[in-house]
Amino acid sequence: MAQDKQHVSREERDKFAQKVSAWLKANIPSKPDFRLPLTFMEIDNRAQFEYLRDWQQQVYEAGYLGMSWPEEYGGGGMPQVYQDIVTREMARLQAPFMINAIGLSWAGPTILKLGTEAQKKRYIKKILSAEEIWCQGFSEPENGSDLGNARTRAVRDGDSYVINGSKIWTSQAEYAAHMILIARTDPAAPNKYAGLSFFLAPMDVPGIDIRRIRKMTGEYGFAQTFFDDARIPADTLVGEEGQGWSVAMAVLAFERGAALGQAGGNIMSVISARDLVQTAGKSRRDGRPALADMRIREQLVQCMIEERCLRLNRQRGRDPRLLTPGREFAPMLMSKLQGSEYMRRMAAFAVSLQGGQAPLYVDDTQALDDGMWQRQHMNSYSATIGGGTSEIQRNIIGERLLGLGKG
């Protein structure tokens, strides 16, 4: 993880990219006869789950996942640049995404950074191989983005903690072996943050009930998880009791775009402005191609410009001189907000440009691209709401980065 790309020559990188690309072309599984989800938050049924789990396993066994993670825990021990190349090639060749997203991008990096030796040995390899799926237990029904007010209780009892409460918006809860769980260990702590602890909770213990939640798209993918005297081992605690808030902040830093340390692999299908242009090419409005309409063309160009901005801001982080003095963290902090809002607007536009065909949904034989954009439009809100809503993001950035007063 520590080595950066300067140590790997351009020639070596190009050679590796060719090798990866050849492997992917030979091994990307053929499209199944059922609809695939667009993100890890949309696993609707077991057939989808197994298809994607098998694919991640295959990628890991070929040595293309967790390449920068330490070898002793199942990683590849190589410079990050190799994994970045794999991730890029996967996106380019539209490979199915890595299903164990929470494990790869949140739980794994957190365990590697803050976990004990025993925890690293216990969990890391099975995250990479998809043998054990992870889910996230942060949000609660009463406290969406307000993690500091989590009410789920964890009470120490001998070698265990006893958990009571409920978590919501848990993706893949019914497939997960473990949950990264924030729970309150000390309700009497002087401030609400000091009372929280962070656990790597097993999901197969008695007292855990999972209720699926149906989304506005009609699909499943989320669940509410209920804990009723669920007893988890005490050695699943990360850090010390009461350090849950700072551990969670480290996790959210991974979630909000600090890509360093993530296992890599694409965790979502990649939709780009190029797809949007193709859709415009196939759509007709009042008998004419949408692509001939000046207003549509102008908006397509605007999308292409905004997409380029997102890509550039990601690249700018590699050379500190490209960052704005006094707000060096801006591109990183903005990436979740801008990326999710862009995807939402792009999907809305992609639906509307379809003219009279726009109302057709996924099961209609005439629906453009099998209703992909209609589905994507509704699903896009998961990113503008999940992981801290766009509004909360703006508060955080305005207050912490720009120094504006708290509301």
Add this chain to the structure above:
Amino acid sequence: MALDELRLEFSDEQAMLAESAREFLRDKCTTEQVREWMGLSTGYHTALWQEMAQLGWMGIALPEEHGGSGLSAGALVTVVETMGRYLLASPFLATTMAAQLLDQAGNNSQREQWLPAIAAGECIATVALAPADGAWLPEHTGVTATRKGKGWRLEGRKSGVLELAFADLVLVSADTDKGPAVFALSREDIPYTAIEREYLVDETRRSYRMDCDGIRLGNDALLAGGDSAAAIRDTHALGWLLVGAELTGVADGVFSLMLEYLKTRTQFGKTIGSYQALKHPTVDIMGQIENSRGLMQQAATVFDGANGESEVAARMLKAYAGDTAAFATDRAVQFHGAFGFTWECDVQLYFRRATWARHVFGDALHHRARLAELLLGEHNGES
């Protein structure tokens, strides 16, 4: 979204230029100074211009054999962005564009005649590209040049010619029977009556209309060193890049001003920046400024005139940075409340500069329409 990598580089020279421009202009180009220089007939301060020349700014992108530093045109953006940030009005933009045009289209003796003087800050130069109606298309020159004996005779009118009334060198684009050409005019070639000042929204800038009717030139006025049509297009592209950089700086400058006000002005017992109705758009403005800077850095990296990837990047910058400056200055007026509505508040200076810069060398609509042709293919009319 993460597809191929975009070319994005930044040299040590650019970093040094950015640093020195920031320090120099922060101290020398306060808004009090800007307001004072605004009242001068030429709109700029000659002593400051000399200091800028001593810093080597006029020669940044000129060849070393003509007294320059030999850097790429892309290296100019960090300096121009900073000029926008501090609202500097000077003949830098016009002189730089003229120097690049001369370097590209002129022959050796023409280059030798003018470039060392430009690099030394001893020659104010400008370009007369736009026709009377202000059209942005490079092929619209608005002036024709016909052979007259051993020389040339010009016909037609130009607009938006910066610094014309006091320029030592004016490069005029014109159509000839052999296609577009560029002529180098000295001060004595232009009758006093041919110059009419344009009164701009941005009162810090000096811009003029030029009546070319009857201007007679010797044959040596014709730039004869290269493909003039390409050079004219590339000069427009340099305008997209540099004014795009200036707009990025203008947006960032007004943003700093606004941020300070949001943190100090209180209403109903709280700083106004603590209200989400003001806080949220402020974050969005900051995001757009960062986006503009990314586009600017990339356009600078790939800049090679009005060709291929360079044209796309420069047009994207001009379009996006223009919209960003419009958004930032618009909200800055509103968020300053009644004070923002006054002459005394510096926001008006940024607002006016942005209005000027957004509408020279093509506005956002113009560039998005051209980008649509470049990126989506021609699709005009019925199909």
